[in-house]
Amino acid sequence: MGALVLATGASADFWTPESGGGSENSENIDTLYKLILAVAAIVFFGVEGALVYSMVKFRARKNAVPAQIRGNTRLEIGWTLGAAGVLVVLAVVTFVMLPGIRNPPNSDPDGFPTQRIVNVQNASAYQPRPPNGRALNIEVNGQRFIWRYTYPDADQNVLNNVFNYETLIIPTKTTIALTIKAQDVAHSWWIPKLGGKADAVPGHTNFTWFKVDKPGSFRGQCAELCGRNHADMYATVVAVEPDQFKRWLANKKREIDANNKAAQQRRAKEAEELAGGESPTEDANPVEESEAAAAQGEG
């Protein structure tokens, strides 16, 4: 056990939040956690140490009587103010560090080009924005038992957007703003190295952000018991160079468009077959048929 505790690799991030190589908000969470842990450890070992020392030194069979300090006004005022002082320091440190955790920075100049984020009108949660208001705004949708990601595009139609399940591909050096929703029951989005948890609750939109500087892969899991396969509800964020991301996005878009087109054609064909010979409109519309044939030829 001792060897295990001392092996830095094995015990890294065991007592403190996961950090290193992810997003700066998770670094700030880690720093704040360690500061508070240090103060708490000093208080804990101070109080418990005095207690154990007194219990041993003044135990009954030694017949020793310690100094009787009950009713010592100066001492009592002292440790009341001391405790209050510790709380004030912790509160101040927390509020000083909170903006770095909640508020996203701008993307780097060589990051993926981003748009101004459109405000979500019915947002009831704190909706942080980078100073220039621009970020890659991806929608995360919790579903039993998988995460769906929808990428933004230029038009208003959300049905033709690029989407992916489980693995979220993102560009490095770019501020990623997540709009978090749930489709069925409450889930919770959490990639420990990329910031804090964000609840995904039906009928409520939540927000979080992260920004990854170097390519890498970050694992997380749904952090809210959401049903039978909750434990299988993984999420992986894969950060790639902006150029690589651009290519991935374009390929995915082509793939989705081709599949949409194929599905439309299949439905049209099925409708035709259902109508059978009874419908005379089939022959009366040769333009549509030749268009479909041309489209099929392209595919």
Ligand SMILES: [Cu+2]
């Ligand atoms: Cu879940």
